[in-house]
Structures are given as C-alpha cells and as structure tokens.
Amino acid sequence: xxxxxxxxxxxxxxxxxxxxxxxxxxxxxxxxxxxxxxxxxxxxxxxxxxxxxxxxxxxxxxxxxxxxxxxxxxxxxxxxxxxxxxxxxxxxxxxxxxxxxxxxxxxxxxxxxxxxxxxxxxxxxxxxxxxxxxxxxxxx
Amino acid sequence: xxxxxxxxxxxxxxxxxxxxxxxxxxxxxxxxxxxxxxxxxxxxxxxxxxxxxxxxxxxxxxxxxxxxxxxxxxxxxxxxxxxxxxxxxxxxxxxxxxxxxxxxxxx
Numbered sequence: 001x002x003x004x005x006x007x008x009x010x011x012x013x014x015x016x017x018x019x020x021x022x023x024x025x026x027x028x029x030x031x032x033x034x035x036x037x038x039x040x041x042x043x044x045x046x047x048x049x050x051x052x053x054x055x056x057x058x059x060x061x062x063x064x065x066x067x068x069x070x071x072x073x074x075x076x077x078x079x080x081x082x083x084x085x086x087x088x089x090x091x092x093x094x095x096x097x098x099x100x101x102x103x104x105x106x107x108x109x110x111x112x113x114x115x116x117x118x119x120x121x122x123x124x125x126x127x128x129x130x131x132x133x134x135x136x137x138x139x140x
Numbered sequence: 141x142x143x144x145x146x147x148x149x150x151x152x153x154x155x156x157x158x159x160x161x162x163x164x165x166x167x168x169x170x171x172x173x174x175x176x177x178x179x180x181x182x183x184x185x186x187x188x189x190x191x192x193x194x195x196x197x198x199x200x201x202x203x204x205x206x207x208x209x210x211x212x213x214x215x216x217x218x219x220x221x222x223x224x225x226x227x228x229x230x231x232x233x234x235x236x237x238x239x240x241x242x243x244x245x246x247x
Binding site: 029030031097099 | 230234235237239241242243244245
C-alpha cells in the first residue's frame with residue numbers, strides 16, 4: 001500500500017540507462033523540462049516539467065549503475081520516495097521504479113506534512129535539512 | 141504556517157514517535173497485524189508495541205478486531221482510499237516517463 005511500481009525494458013546497457021536517468025542534460029531532454037541533480041547522498045534535485053510544476057528533493061542513495069533512491073515533492077509538500085533499480089537482461093536493461101509515500105498516513109488525515117516536519121520557517125520543504133533527517137528516519 | 145486542523149492534535153501526538161510511525165507503516169504494508177507479529181520485526185517488546193497501538197487507536201488511526209486469542213490491527217479506511225487514488229496517478233505518471241525514457245534511448 002502507498003507504493004506504486006512501474007517497469008520497462010530499455011534497449012540500452014545499464015551504463016547507458018544510468019547515464020540517461022542521472023545526467024541532468026539527458027534528464028531534461030526526455031522529461032521535457034529542466035533538471036538539476038547533484039548525484040551524491042544528500043545532494044539536491046530539482047525537476048521542472050511544464051504543466052506538472054516543480055519538484056524538489058534530495059538524493060538518498062547512489063549505486064552506479066544499479067540503484068538510485070531519491071525523495072521529491074511538489075510545492076504542496078507531499079513528499080514521496082522514489083527507488084530506481086536497473087538490471088541487465090538479455091536485450092537490454094530492465095528499469096523498475098517504486099514510488100512510495102512513507103509519510104502518506106499524515107496527509108491522508110488532512111495534516112500538512114511540510115508544516116509538521118519542517119516547522120514554522122518552512123522553506124521549499126524538501127530542501128530543509130530537518131525534513132531530510134525526518135524523512136529518512138521515517139523511511140526506515 | 142496554518143495551525144493543525146481541529147481534531148489533529150491526538151494524531152500529531154500519536155505520530156511524534158518514530159516507532160509509532162513505523163508500526164503504522166508496517167500495518168499498512170501487511171493489511172492487518174497483531175502486536176506480537178509487529179514486535180517480531182521491531183526492536184521493542186510486545187508490551188511496548190501494545191502501548192503504541194493503544195495511542196494510535198486513540199487517535200483514530202488504527203482499528204482492531206478480535207480473531208480467536210489475537211487482536212488484529214488495521215488502518216482506518218481514510219488512508220486506504222487516499223492511497224488508492226495516489227497510486228493510480230503516480231503509476232500513470234511513471235508509465236509515461238518510462239515510455240519517454242524508452243523513446244530517448246531508442247533513437
């Protein structure tokens with residue numbers, strides 16, 4: 001519950017697929033927007049796709065070319081955790097994405113996650129260090 | 141920053157503890173669980189889990205039912221329906237993104 005899973009077989013090596021999902025220029029291209037990504041645990045990410053608003057967050061885990069975990073949220077602060085797994089297969093690379101909301105229970109109850117976690121001086125929520133810490137605590 | 145909605149205070153209190161948040165998410169994953177089952181996957185005693193469950197129940201976040209000698213806990217319905225609609229929309233978004241990624245790499 002509170003998790004979605006999608007997957008696809010890409011006509012590429014894991015290295016090529018990794019590059020496509022972590023290189024900001026390539027990300028911008030296939031997402032059709034702008035992307036910034038500081039590829040290291042704790043690094044910032046910002047992705048803006050026309051019509052979908054801006055998502056900001058941070059990287060939790062990087063294991064090239066196999067696994068990338070990050071958190072993101074739109075402005076209304078529904079933070080979710082995204083796990084991308086790349087696995088070589090005959091004919092290409094299988095990409096699996098699981099997006100989950102470990103904090104979903106809060107907003108399901110009409111409680112604003114951002115205000116609760118980030119406190120009164122909330123900046124863009126996913127950028128607040130305290131929020132990062134709490135997200136990580138909650139995820140485990 | 142807006143104050144928490146009326147009626148949310150017990151929920152805030154219930155969720156202020158990381159173990160209780162973990163208990164909630166485990167019940168969410170399993171659908172239903174007893175205190176003993178939860179305690180097996182947590183670094184705390186069954187008695188401690190029992191107390192956490194009592195405060196989650198007091199906040200209206202979980203409901204229980206008796207099954208033989210066991211009491212089983214489940215999430216109350218509101219989070220369920222919310223989760224369903226969220227999953228549907230996020231699933232559709234990722235299907236689109238992955239299709240775009242596929243087109244990008246197929247060139």
